[in-house]
Amino acid sequence: MTFIKSWEDFEKAAEKLYLANPMKVRYTMKYRHIDGALVLKFTDDAVCLQYRTEVQQDLKKIDRFMTNLMRHMVSSDK
Amino acid sequence: FCQNFRLLSAQLSDCSDFRIIFLNRNLDRQTMVVLENSAFLTALTLMYQKARLQGSVRVTLKRYDGRKKPIPRVEQSNKEEPEYSCIFRATLGSKKISTIVTADLLSEFQTTFSSTIRSNMDGLKKQKKSKGKRKSKAMATQ
Numbered sequence: 001m002t003f004i005k006s007w008e009d010f011e012k013a014a015e016k017l018y019l020a021n022p023m024k025v026r027y028t029m030k031y032r033h034i035d036g037a038l039v040l041k042f043t044d045d046a047v048c049l050q051y052r053t054e055v056q057q058d059l060k061k062i063d064r065f066m067t068n069l070m071r072h073m074v075s076s077d078k
Numbered sequence: 079f080c081q082n083f084r085l086l087s088a089q090l091s092d093c094s095d096f097r098i099i100f101l102n103r104n105l106d107r108q109t110m111v112v113l114e115n116s117a118f119l120t121a122l123t124l125m126y127q128k129a130r131l132q133g134s135v136r137v138t139l140k141r142y143d144g145r146k147k148p149i150p151r152v153e154q155s156n157k158e159e160p161e162y163s164c165i166f167r168a169t170l171g172s173k174k175i176s177t178i179v180t181a182d183l184l185s186e187f188q189t190t191f192s193s194t195i196r197s198n199m200d201g202l203k204k205q206k207k208s209k210g211k212r213k214s215k216a217m218a219t220q
Binding site for chain 1: 126129130131132133134135136137138139140141143159161162163164179180181184188192195196198199200201202203204205
């Protein structure tokens, strides 16, 4: 699938996708403790962006990204 | 499952009730359970703990415009400004939970949610790259 290597690229592409169609996009996080892996997926059912991580550092970035996303979703700006 | 079945049959006397409860128990695992924000977070924590040995926990986030009826094909003139909120869903195997977070409850939910996430997803590796680089540079210069 479309795994993106760097976090910055993923974040930028995700933001772009969200702004294009805020109602359609969904964000998913799959966590497997046994594998120690976290896979993020951001899709609008046409384009799919994925990011895989195994490091603790990325959690902070992911958390910040999610907060940002939540705030965008709840506000009434287009 | 069979044990529960026997217990249930022992408790019930009426035949029709028996069948209804049997069906409900079957659906328990497949239906989506909608919870309050705090209940969702506690259930999510339980899911993460349960998945430590097997399985994966998926958390999904999507924007919700509060609609409860399907959108009619013919566009109606009375379009109201929708109140946006977030739908959070979590799934572990066939067990599904979800919650709706509105704008006013968001910041509260978000702080608890991020702390839940961080404390539970702790199986990821911890990098010590910067320290390693300094050490290797020091070694190289020497």
